[in-house]
Amino acid sequence: MVANGAVRGCRDIFALAAAHRRECVNKFAALCSIYNFHEIETPILERAELFARSLGPTSDVITSEMYHVAETDPQLVLRPEGTAGVARALRDVGLLKCAPVYGTRVWYAGQMFRHERPQHGRYRQFWQLGVEAIGDESVITDVDVIVLAAKYMQWIECKTKLRVNTLGKKQNRKQYNEALKEFLKHRYWGMSSLSRKRYDSGNCMRILDSKLAEDIDVMANAPRLEEFVEEEERERFQEVCSLLKEAGVPFCVDNRLVRGLDYYTSTAFEFDGTEGKAVCAGGRYLDVCGASGVGFAVGLDRVEKVKCDGIGSYENGLDGGVVVIGLSKSAERSGCEVGRVAREVTKAFRERGVKCVSRLEGGRLSKVVGRAVRCGAKSVVVIGERDLTKGTAQVKYVSGEGVDEPREVAFSDVVKQVSERIQNECGVEDNGRKGWNKAKIETGT
Numbered sequence: 555m556v557a558n559g560a561v562r563g564c565r566d567i568f569a570l571a572a573a574h575r576r577e578c579v580n581k582f583a584a585l586c587s588i589y590n591f592h593e594i595e596t597p598i599l600e601r602a603e604l605f606a607r608s609l610g611p612t613s614d615v616i617t618s619e620m621y622h623v624a625e626t627d628p629q630l631v632l633r634p635e636g637t638a639g640v641a642r643a644l645r646d647v648g649l650l651k652c653a654p655v656y657g658t659r660v661w662y663a664g665q666m667f668r669h670e671r672p673q674h675g676r677y678r679q680f681w682q683l684g685v686e687a688i689g690d691e692s693v694i695t696d697v698d699v700i701v702l703a704a705k706y707m708q709w710i711e712c713k714t715k716l717r718v719n720t721l722g723k724k725q726n727r728k729q730y731n732e733a734l735k736e737f738l739k740h741r742y743w744g745m746s747s748l749s750r751k752r753y754d755s756g757n758c759m760r761i762l763d764s765k766l767a768e769d770i771d772v773m774a775n776a777p778r779l780e781e782f783v784e785e786e787e788r789e790r791f792q793e794v795c796s797l798l799k800e801a802g803v804p805f806c807v808d809n810r811l812v813r814g815l816d817y818y819t820s821t822a823f824e825f826d827g828t829e830g831k832a833v834c835a836g837g838r839y840l841d842v843c844g845a846s847g848v849g850f851a852v853g854l855d856r857v858e859k860v861k862c863d864g865i866g867s868y869e870n871g872l873d874g875g876v877v878v879i880g881l882s883k884s885a886e887r888s889g890c891e892v893g894r895v896a897r898e899v900t901k902a903f904r905e906r907g908v909k910c911v912s913r914l915e916g917g918r919l920s921k922v923v924g925r926a927v928r929c930g931a932k933s934v935v936v937i938g939e940r941d942l943t944k945g946t947a948q949v950k951y952v953s954g955e956g957v958d959e960p961r962e963v964a965f966s967d968v969v970k971q972v973s974e975r976i977q978n979e980c981g982v983e984d985n986g987r988k989g990w991n992k993a994k995i996e997t998g999t
Contacts, residue, residue, distance in 0.1 A: 563678025575854055579663050581709050582683045586661040589702050591685050594660040596639035602629040608638040608817055608842040619668040632667035636684045641845035650844050657690030675831060681854035688847035693790060696821045696838060697797040699848050703834050704803045707825060712860050714825040714833050719811035720791035721822050722783035730782040734758035737776050744772045762812045778809050787820060794821055817842050827860040875909030876972060877926035881938040883916035896937050902969040908976060927952055933972050
């Protein structure tokens with residue numbers, strides 16, 4: 555790796571990937587609005603104590619994965635997840651004590667940081683989208699949040715499988731953890747080194763989350779959490795499953811599914827991508843900075859791996875826009891009339907929301923048009939010195955069959971005519987957002 559290159563576990567996001575990410579965030583915002591979630595932004599820097607209390611002092615995030623800011627008092631960290639910061643923000647403005655009738659519903663989008671070993675789809679600086687429904691303990695809210703997540707996976711056309719489970723109450727998990735400890739006592743050396751470390755620290759339930767073959771073999775005959783969940787929690791979970799079926803959301807019950815065991819309770823769920831890795835996960839939680847609720851987080855980096863692996867190279871094409879060419883040997887001079895008209899036409903296209911760049915060149919027409927086509931232009935508008943005297947521009951349309959013969963169009967009509975053709979062919983509205991209304995019409999019911 556180059557000494558002054560990107561930091562390990564971080565990456566640069568270029569044009570196509572950045573556009574895809576922006577579209578994912580925009581769709582998430584639109585969907586959350588339909589479900590009555592309101593946007594919240596919290597700082598990247600938070601007190602370390604906030605996460606130690608909410609995630610638990612022995613969790614992997616606290617013990618080894620947080621980025622600490624050197625020599626600060628109180629100790630500050632880069633946020634490793636979004637829930638605790640959201641709960642802290644709502645507490646600070648009094649919304650935990652005086653919540654609205656149906657609780658507080660917020661959504662967020664932003665960067666998180668964890669000092670993990672970088673892997674395929676896992677980075678040390680990563681993007682998450684999330685929702686939190688705080689102050690409402692109803693089963694319907696659990697289901698509402700899961701359905702929202704499922705609908706979002708549909709909106710962004712991300713193929714996933716939903717797994718659900720119940721973690722019971724805190725005392726149920728404590729009993730289960732003791733049963734696991736007894737079960738694993740005589741199988742200690744058959745586990746991975748990480749699982750032995752978790753066993754030694756008393757976090758036996760975290761071994762269930764291991765994807766290592768030796769741990770899976772050891773845990774195959776381990777006691778099941780469902781055996782320790784009391785009847786009230788079982789009935790609650792059955793109600794969640796019934797309502798998911800009623801909503802038409804496909805899922806499977808996975809008794810091995812465990813998440814965030816230091817604060818999650820009752821419902822837990824996970825949407826897995828094609829490689830079996832979680833794209834979205836969440837559940838119900840208790841006492842995160844004084845807040846109780848249900849929520850989830852979507853890993854945008856994982857979504858990109860599932861949907862468009864390989865998009866990340868630098869692309870600077872027009873992707874269906876217009877190139878306006880001022881064709882004159884003196885076009886780049888400030889007093890050149892060809893250059894002035896080309897700039898005015900370019901400005902008019904942009905004011906209509908059409909992607910457009912202007913080139914002032916003095917070469918042969920065939921070469922400058924060829925460069926515009928290779929750039930991804932859908933239309934090429936050429937303005938030369940002879941065109942000025944006639945008050946027209948030469949317009950060349952690009953299709954899958956090549957470049958059409960040039961058409962002479964009056965200056966007064968060229969912007970309107972070319973814009974309307976592009977919008978009709980590509981579904982681009984005056985605001986330049988390709989296909990956005992179509993997505994809302996098809997999926998916003």
